[in-house]
Amino acid sequence: MARQKLNQPTQPLFVRSILSLYEFFASLKLAVVLILLVAIVLGSATFVEANYGTAAVGFLIYHTWYFAALLSLLALNIFCAAAIRFPWKRHQTGFVITHIGLLTLLAGSAISDRGSVNSQMLVYLGESNQLAIDMDQSILSVSNIPSRPQQLDVRFQPGPFNWSDLAPWPITRRIKSWFGLDNPAQTWQHPPQVIYNDGKTKLEVVDYYSRSSVVSTPYLGLRFYQPKFKLEIPVDLSTRPGEPFAKSPLGPVGDVAMWHADEPDALTAFKACLPDRSVEGDGTVCFWWKGETTCASVKELKKLKSQGKRFELNGGLTVELNAYGESVDLRALVRGQGLVPPGPDGEDIGPTVDLSLYEKVAGKENKSQVLRFAELPYMPAGKQPAGFRADFYHPFVKGRVEILVGANDKMAYRAWQQAAKRVVAAGDLEIGRTVDTFSMGGDDPTGGGRSVMTMTALRYVGAGQEGTERIGSNQLIVPLPFEKSDEKAERGLSKAVRMRLTWTESSGQTKQDDFWLTQNLPEPWARAGRRQVHRTDIGGDKPILTSLNVRETNVGFAMKLINFDLEVDPGTKMAGNYTSHVVQVDVRHDPEVERLREKFDEASDPVRKQSVRVELDDAVTKKIDTQLETLKGKSEVEQRKIVENSQDMANLVVTMNRPLDYPDLDGRQLRFFQENYLAPDKERATPLGSVFRVNYDPGRPVKYLGSGLIVFGIFLMFYMRAYFFKRPAGALS
């Protein structure tokens, strides 16, 4: 493929430089270098993916400008290489077709990158849906900005990392430090991203959590560490609304529990109210009274009771055991039936003691009743004298770390170890301090020693505390560390942004609103109930409404899931095939819808267009609902019959590897793939859900064409070079 050099010494310098640039871009050597470079970049990208996951590699490599630039350079090289050989000779046909195919394929990919839809649609059995969402893409919606009549929707794709994790790489910091540019004391902050700025109103994203969770306060973040297995277990304790305590499992060995007490001596009593010997038999009750701890085993108390005596504490308090139960039914207890064992449907609350306290005050004996539960130490004890505390320990109770929060957010902890049958550690807990808790070795009778776990308190946020991380009353947003496996659905559920809205009031005063937004999901996705729209009152007629949403695609028609086939290989949990039987309701040919559509097409002003769009969507939804109404309460066979006779409805089947093609209202050819299914959830009472991937790829024909050309071109190279079809020559001689 030798060709003569283009630039000659006789040409003007400008032409020569252009030509030599052209030759440079057309050169085979550049091609070799570029191909090698692309191969190396791709190879390293797969390792990045292996460690950080698919979303991360897209964010770090595949969907970045520099990767696009590398591919563009390759495309330029391919183009010049083909162009410089013009006019092409017959034997170059294969070469030219292949290279045109490559360019076409790259162009097709570029077209797909913009304007494609890659969403999911979830339809529950017996229900319908017309929305598809893309969990990977977020939209920031702002309405009622004073200088902007229509709603602002900004695509916001900050990737799979929390912004705080995106600190510049250590290497750049080191290089900076050589030149004295880096200030090690300075903590790094992601630069804010301006969403909107018209001079008067400015909206910025100042922080972003790719993974976060909303927890209730009081909240305590703990880290447990097991040195032998080098196992780190983060534990978040957060109080659920309506519950006075927080509890979290700690692996298979036990629980961590936190609760709150306001009495001034509560912490002291908590730390001191410990069994003085190992807890045997039916357990031990520990009393703390006026700064002194006394313990009595249930056996002792029973014995005293049978003798008609009471257990005496120093300071004039006597105690009597009313009843003891090893397993007690909660409902019966609430109904006042006493400590009875639970029936088949009952709720067992474990070993319980019922005590009577007799306190002599001014010669009069005050009686109060106290219930203590070995497994539920945080349950309120009932009316009892001030300065008194009782705790019940039972050998059946699994390992437990208890944390009590007193006044001024002071904390104390104690660790009960089942194997040692005693509380092995107790003391004050401070943020940032590490303390020993209990052994992982459940069977290890020596207790502590080689496999003690340590506990470090990382962070405490009390109820009602103010701060930017507050996201509602008694709610707090906590960032979660990056996790490779946590991709796909969950990530979309836990995105959050911190926004800053700055506006200038008519008085010339500049004000700011700083708030967190969590991502909203539309119906019928899980947790759809939570929907956060932030209102900022800036003094105008309407407050500015800000929300973070996933990208939604209204497909323009409804899909109702009539039935779902799931074939499973018997004896395995492997699904053989999934098939959705759906009814599609498409009302686009309804006269009213068509009229509104025309109106929408004619509208030129964006505000008007938006309002007509809303009107159109409402009309479509209404028509669809009317159609769906006719199917209600009918059997599967009847439904099919109704659909067959209907103009606007169709029975469709979507199964694996057999997608459904159907255009949306804008004429885009959508493809519905049977992607997955959600198993019915008995607890949340959701039926089975079928998950479709809804896809639109404007570059598809271009890519197909490119692919076809490449294969055809390579084939032609063989064909015309006669590798297969002419007598082999060359080495044979």
Place this chain on the structure above:
Amino acid sequence: MIRTAVCLGLLCLTQLPAGSLAPTHARAADAPAAAAPATTPSNGAVPLVAHPNFNWSDWQRIPVFSDGRLKPLDTLADETVNVVTGRSSWTDPDPDSSGTKKAATFSSSELLYGWVTRPDEWIDRPIFRCEYRPLREKLNTDKIKISVNGKFVALGQILDWKQSQETGRPVYWSKDLEERLIALDKAKAKSPDSVGDTPEDRAINGKVAELFHHVKAFLDIRHGNNIYVVPGIDPRALTRQTDPDERLNAWVALGPLLDADKWKNGDDVTISGIMAADRDELARVLLDPRRADRYPSNDPNSPRNMVSMLPQLAQAQNVKGELQTEIRNLKRALDESRTAYDANDKNTFDSSMHAFVQQLRRLAAALESARTQMVPPAKNAFKFGLDDKLNEIIWNRYEPLPLFEPQMRFSAYPPAGSLETEITYNKYQPFEWAWIVFLVALCTLVAAGMLKSSKVVFASGLVITFLALAYAACGFSLRIAIAKRPPVTNMYETVIWASFVVSVLGFWFTLLPLTWPGLSWAWRLAGLPVRRRANDASFPPHLELDRPTPEDQGKILSRVKVPVQCVASLARFAAFAATVWFLTRSDTSFRIIKLTPPIFGKAVAMSSVGTWLVGMAVVCGCAWFGSRAVITLLLTPLTLIPEAAKSRGQLWQQTFQRRYFLLGALPVACFGMMLAHFVGMTSPEIFNPRVGSITAVLRNNYWLAIHVLTIVSSYGAGGLAWGLGNLAMLYYLFGKYRAPSTAPATAIASAPQNGGPIFDLDAHYRGGEPTLAARLKKAGAALKPAMLPRTLAAGFEDFGTGDQHLTSSSTRPPKEVATLASYTYKAQQVAVLLLAAGTILGGLWADVSWGRFWDWDPKEVWALISLLAYLVVLHGRYAGWVGTFGTNVGGVLCFSAILFSWYGVNFVLPMVNGWLQGTNMPTEVGLHAYAVGSGGLGYVCTAVVLNLLLVVAAWARYAGETTDLLSRSHAVKNETQPAAASTSAG
């Protein structure tokens, strides 16, 4: 995911057997009643006699359901025994104890029979493979002594079996072992060989996990517990829309059937439904709150889950009578066979085993008909004789589960004889022997090369190669018939398939001179009976009838050429139409696009019309040329031999000269088959020779067939280039370097043309053949440590100059390497074609199945990287950077990219996260994650490094010779090349 399985196994034993040992205990107590001689199981005094002469074929042919697939019991036995003993048969390692003085060898089927019928006899027999000495040392305690050098251990040597059964939890002899198991159980998120403080500890822990994998396999199968032999009537398994996580085995295992009388303690709902005296007893037993301890609420058998289907299960009571009898007969039949077995009575055993299998079939038929009775009853259709409250709960929670025909069909009992293919496959194990067959072919060909074109030896080599290919093809067809899908769904299958492709390509390229005349004539006969007029360049072209030309004279059918062409064309049109119809209209999974353009729907989308146009063009193009290719192949048998015979030895000579293709291909094929067989035998977690089930998206899919076959075939083409490249490396290292030509330099200066040889080799070839010793000496000189840095530095200087530097050197590389380079180049081109097509087909498949044409999935990306690697070599050759040596090296190095996309993506990438996190557990990477595995990395890396060392050594010799570093130093001694030294230009 073998490691997860290991961890679960540990869990099962350490947390103790709510389900695993306790029921066994109950059974063990009853066992003596059935078998008098086996009452003293714990001291191994039962004579150990194998009965290989018994007729096991009935037993082997029992259909069982396992891993979602119907297979003969033979396969299951082989799989299980392989896991337990590490081999597919077991020989008593200690024959003295059995008193016969002769080692008894048990086949897998017989072993399984023993484990099912007399499990307790096997407790004290050393059946678990455990060769790791440090672990065996740890197992030694003051109570149990095992020899450190042995290969096996017995369960009784690990556990105090008696004590374990009494306490219901495993009592280990070795405290150390127990501690390790606890530690392993706690560190479930880590791979066993990364738990522990010292490397030694970690290694032992890895082996402990392995041992318990063996133990678990045995515990699971003994008593016949995991041998699913007949379809069950659990309503949940017969319906759709239930949560597959709750889905139970649709079949009933042999163990519960034999133990049917103790159904109250059993796990199988089918048995409970049949054996219960009445509905009331059924409800009482299944809803017993105490069962909640055994089955937590997420277990399908928990009372909570049972409630909702109880009324439907109670339907079984309507048909229980007959079933009960059949189940009892089944137990009796098996007991009879065992009695005969113990009595060493072959005839009685054979007949009673036959009766047992017949009885099994009768039971299956009865159950099949019972299944149809399992329709859900109407609400409150009957009352259970329990208190009203419970009745209320049952009927309130009741969920009718309508029967689902496809599911019932899928799990139906197979007709007799339907598993014969697999029996045949198991019997002959074609891929166990394939490597030997290929090795024989290779040896013959090597001999042919040594014997200087001995026609007879070479021809027999070709025939043997052909037979080897036919043998492998038969093996593949059996495998395809068993699995009902293309043989490319796991590592094992891809390795054997790629090996097969390598040998096919080698064979094809070698034979091309012989086959070519016949093929091209057949191709012409299959064409349209018209041709373009001579010297015609107009468009549309002027056509004329394709009459035979003078050179066509004498060819077969040349007189009737036009009629044959007409007939062929008619056939071709028919085939074309049928193919297009099949790919566009047939209502199967093979339909790619619709025949009608998408313009008649409710709305028209331009992009879909474009897609349709491209798709139709491709379908029509493929159908048009594909049909001609098929007709050509049909005509080839007619044309091949007459055309080849005409050449009178000249073609034969050409074929002989192309033997390098086979010499490069056969070692690769042989190596691949060996690897598959031996690795598959010893570590099935890497290469699993079993036929398993595959994920839903791969099933019933046209694209799987063409995409994966193309890609794996491209691995084969890459493998051929690799084999040829390595052969060339050997020639570079040990070959005879030659003096330069005296011919004018013009021949050398002309640019290298598409892989053709750069030099006129024979003109350069001088002098006699050096002896092997002389060659080795030469190679040794090149590899001397003192020489290496100099030669390699010289090699770097010439890096990227192609063959330019050879023009000035005084020594030329061996003559074979240029030939090999042109062959390597050819193989690389085929690899590029197949890789490009396969990668694009992968994109199409992804588009059709998931709606994403290209998703940067690691497997896709590595296929692309492999393609790019070959493109670098091909383009570098055009650019003049890569010469003969570079092409050969490229054949070797580019295969590393293929190796990574083949092995690395599934076995290395998933480990990366685990390595960095310190857990060593594989994690999922990308869409092809269903093929995640781990293991063998050390071997693969060693092989790659050794291969690189070969390249470096070859390079050292080559660079040393061609820069005259080596030849000059030897010039004085070497009298055959005085001219070389004097003409060296430096």
